[in-house]
Amino acid sequence: MAREVKVMLGVVVAALVFAGWGGWTWLQAGNDDSIAYANTRDEVLSVARTQVATLTTLDAHDVDGGIDKWLAVSTGGLRDELAATDAKTRKALTGQGTVATGRVLDAAVSELDARTGTAKLLVSVEISTVKDGSPPVAKRNRFVAGMSRVDGGWKLSALDQVPLGAQ
Numbered sequence: 001m002a003r004e005v006k007v008m009l010g011v012v013v014a015a016l017v018f019a020g021w022g023g024w025t026w027l028q029a030g031n032d033d034s035i036a037y038a039n040t041r042d043e044v045l046s047v048a049r050t051q052v053a054t055l056t057t058l059d060a061h062d063v064d065g066g067i068d069k070w071l072a073v074s075t076g077g078l079r080d081e082l083a084a085t086d087a088k089t090r091k092a093l094t095g096q097g098t099v100a101t102g103r104v105l106d107a108a109v110s111e112l113d114a115r116t117g118t119a120k121l122l123v124s125v126e127i128s129t130v131k132d133g134s135p136p137v138a139k140r141n142r143f144v145a146g147m148s149r150v151d152g153g154w155k156l157s158a159l160d161q162v163p164l165g166a167q
Contacts, residue, residue, distance in 0.1 A: 056102025
């Protein structure tokens with residue numbers, strides 16, 4: 001009987017040690033900066049994918065509405081540039097009768113500074129264009145996207161096309 005008590009006591013002690021170690025590890029993981037960084041990276045990636053798709057989409061039948069959507073997802077110099085779209089350019093876009101739809105194929109965060117609220121991403125986009133009465137034409141583009149954290153979350157601060165053949 002004494003042997004059985006010793007074995008049971010050993011099992012209980014081992015279980016308590018394991019539970020203590022597991023609890024300590026769980027607490028440490030919850031306070032790990034790398035988890036917060038990974039969550040921020042995932043948020044930036046998700047937001048950027050949506051916003052780049054928005055910024056590469058424009059319906060000639062609603063140019064003003066499309067530009068309003070662009071302004072909603074942009075900030076800084078990029079937003080200023082988009083807001084400066086004049087009436088002549090808007091009329092030309094309407095006159096072309098083209099509907100462009102951007103779809104992000106792939107994206108990756110290449111730089112992230114969570115402290116300053118800035119990020120850069122590499123983004124591959126397929127832009128399908130349809131002109132009244134003609135079949136759609138798809139073109140793939142690569143972009144470097146800049147993101148900035150603002151009061152309402154992350155927004156695009158830059159979107160630059162990467163030329164073909166660039167490394």
